[in-house]
Amino acid sequence: MKIKDLFKVETLDHRFEPKDSSPLPTARPSRWNTAEYYIYYAAFLTIPILMFKSVHDVSQPSHPGFAKYEGLLEDGWIFGRKVDNSDAQYRGFRANVPYLLLVAILHPLLRRGVEYVINALGKDSGGVKSVASVNPNTRLQRRATFDVVFAAALLMVFHGLSAAKVLLILWLNFQIPTKLPKQYVAVATWTFNITILFANELCHGYRFAEIAAFVLPPQTTLAGEQAEAGWGAWLDGYGGLIPRWEILFNITVLRLIAFNLDYLWSMDRRAGDPLEKKNLDPAHLSERDRVAVGASSSDFTFLNYLAYVLYSPLYLTGPIINFNDYIAQSRYPLPSTVHSHPSPSDPGRTRIVGYKTIAPYALRFALCLLTMEFVLHHLYAVAISKSHPDWSTYTPFQLSMLGYFNLHIIWLKLLIPWRFFRLWSLLDGIDPPENMVRCMSDNYSVLAFWRGWHRSFNRWIVRYIFIPLGGSQKSGKGSGWRAALNYAAVFTFVALWHDINLRLLIWGWLVVVFVLPETLARLAFPASKFKTRPNAYRWLAGVGAVGNILMLMAANLVGFAVGLDGLKGLVEGIVGNLGGRVFFVAACATLFVGVQVMFEWREGERRRGVEMKC
Structure with missing residues (x-):
């Protein structure tokens, strides 16, 4: 594999691999070698x-503001620098990376060992079988049983005695x-699970x-004083490594809803095998x-239900x-996972076919992990935002970059756990x-x-919420409002x-x-009207894209970083004077350059036969 291939979207997920390498009909000639x-290269x-x-x-x-957030920093390991480990969500993952x-x-090794022993015990039926040659229904039963035992x-x-609370919720949901x-079923499923989301939060995980x-x-003592804490x-x-189980239970709720609705929809096709x-x-x-x-x-x-909901590699975060x-x-x-398959040249031997997918993916995960470490050791954007800083001590450029790198750290702190647990799942045979x-x-x-950020959640939303509600309603009276x-x-x-x-409700709205604005702009300036002027349309789209980027940054800073008040402070610091407004115009020009490179990157994907909606 070439180094540049490592950063192709097909390397991340085989689902994007084209059926052939022929360019798509909509692909345009390359502009990379144009004046x-x-x-743009000079800017980059x-x-x-x-x-x-x-x-x-x-x-x-x-820096004058360093003393205010110095207490949020810890000793690091890169060039004697301190590390900004102030984000509690990522700190928990970072501390446990070796154990994970x-x-x-x-x-995966334990699963394969168990499968080997089971197959060896049945060797009188024709020798020790490869995993892939086992009857599919038998394989499902073995996997589900192993998944439930390991998950228990x-x-x-993870949760110690609170595991009983999790299992009780799972059992109640299965009854629906x-x-x-x-x-x-549908109404009861949504009512139960939304109630669980609120109850978990308001009841603090139902502490014993x-x-x-x-x-x-x-209980009181003879002296009338309240007795010490009881049973x-x-x-x-005994709350385990993650006593506050309710914080991570939201991802499990999605699987509970998915199981119930999949079960409901399966009832409509019981008359025959689709x-x-x-x-x-x-x-x-x-x-599909x-x-x-x-x-x-x-x-x-119930066995398959527990195996699915509690599947260990995907249980905590998906x-x-x-x-x-x-x-x-x-x-x-799937061929993308590590499994033994009969060799075409020698049916008596097996070969591993998933390494071509997993090895590059593991390398990309390692690079992301090292990138995050480098950023946290050199850019203390999170600690600064958490220390309630005096924004007036920073220049407009510094303020905008603090917001920008804050968002990048949020992106990395979500990406790294997600890719780690997906890598674990790939190694275990589920893609x-x-x-x-x-x-x-x-x-x-x-x-x-939103199609590309937490993509599996987006697909879940489309299947279980958006389509049942009626989708985008592109035609019909009142379709826009609907x-x-x-x-x-x-x-x-x-x-x-x-x-x-x-704060998150504001973010969602x-x-x-x-x-x-994006929807209205697409209606006002359809691509079909610019067929003879592709460059004009590309530049016009670039201007609109700059506005989109600014809105996306604002929404995510409100929801996941500095909040509404923090965003106000950043904006006032950036555009509060003439110099800041001049900088803002220059920043928009820089974003325009970046957008044009994004356009061409996607054209390169189309030239490889890759079509993506994000």
């Missing part, structure tokens, strides 16, 4: 260095599709001490067919895979979709951004799912509002 793009060789330097300068002990890597290696042990390690009449205080009257507090003391009706080979299903009909009605058992796809891949492994297929700085469309309401419902759920607070 226009040589000007100089401006990113200045961007990095601006935040590096304010991250020095000599060990588990990610041992878990991991659940105890299996016990209720069909017409009540609070349950004990509610069930039993407070409830004692039970809370695979037989469509004459499909179950061993070579497309992703795996997601829609990959599981039969007999697969919706990516999200629906039940149908999990069952289909458990029966028939979920890649969550982030574009760099944060490689987005210019609000709609496309589409707007659907988007509002979707992003309200997304905001509440992330966390129940006003801002996204809906910011979708509108």
Whole structure:
């Protein structure tokens, strides 16, 4: 593999691999060797260095604001620099990377060891079989059993005695599709799971001490003083590595909803096997067919349900895979995963075919991890934003770059765990979709951004919320308002799912509002009117894309970084004087250059036969 191939989207996820390498009909000739793009190259060789330097300068002990956030820094390991480990979410992952890597290696090896022993015990039926040669239904049963046993042990390690609370919620959810009449399943599923989201937050994970205080009257000593904490507090003391299990349970709620609705929709096709009706080979299903009909009605058992919901590599953060796809891949492994397959030249031997997918993916994960370490050791953007700084001590350029690198660190802190757990899943034989297929700085469309940011969640939303609500309603009376309401419902759920607070609700509604300008611009300036003037349309689209980028940065800074008040302080510091306004114009020109490079990068993908919606 060439180095440049490592950064292609096809390397991240085989789902983007074209059927052939022929350019798409819409692909245009390359502009990389034109005079226009040589000007862009000059900008790319100089401006990113200045961007990095601006935040590096304010991250020095000599800067006046350093003393205010110095307490948020820790000793680092790169060139004697301190490390900005102030983000609690990423700090927990970073501290446990060595242990997680060990588990990610041992878990697939343990599964293969168990499978080998089971096959060896049955060698009287024709010798020790390869994993892939086992009957698909037998393979599914073995995988599901192993997944449940391993998940039960991991659940105890993660949550201690609180694992019982998780299992109780799972059992209650399973009763909805299996016990209720069909017409009540959808409403009951949404009501139960949204209630669980709120209850988990408001009841603080149902601590045993609070349950004990509610069930039993407070105990007092003979002196009339309240007794020390009783059995409830004692039970809370065995909370595992992640005592606050409710914080990470949101991702499990998505799988609970997916299982119930997949089960509900499977009832409509019980009259016949859809695979037989469509004459499909179950061993070579497309992703669309795996997601829609990959599981039969007999697969919706409690064992398979637990195996899916608690699947260890994807339990904590995802990516999200629906039940149908999990069952289909458990029966028939995809070529993109590490599995033994009969060798074409020698049927008696087996070969590993997934390494061509997994090795480059693992290398990209390692590069992202090292990039994050380098950034946290040299740019203290997160610590500065958390220290309630005096924004007037920073120049407009420094303020804008603090916001920009804050967003990049947010992107990396989400990307790294997602890619780690997907890598673990690939090693174990299940291929979920890649969550982030574009760099944060490689987005210019609000709609496309949300298709590529937490992509598996976006696909989940489309399947289980957006389409059932009616989709975008592109035609018909009142379709525009209906589409707007659907988007509002979707992003309200997304905001509440992330966390129940006003800041994220504002973020969700801002996204809906910011979708509108892009939609109106596409209607006012359709590409069909510029067929004879492609460059004019590209430059016009570039101007609109700059506005989109500014809106995306604003929405995400509000939702995930500095909040609404912090954003106001940043904006006032940037455009509060003439020099700041001049800088803002220069920044927009820089974004325009970046957008033109993004356009051409996507044209390069089309020339390779790759078509993406993000």
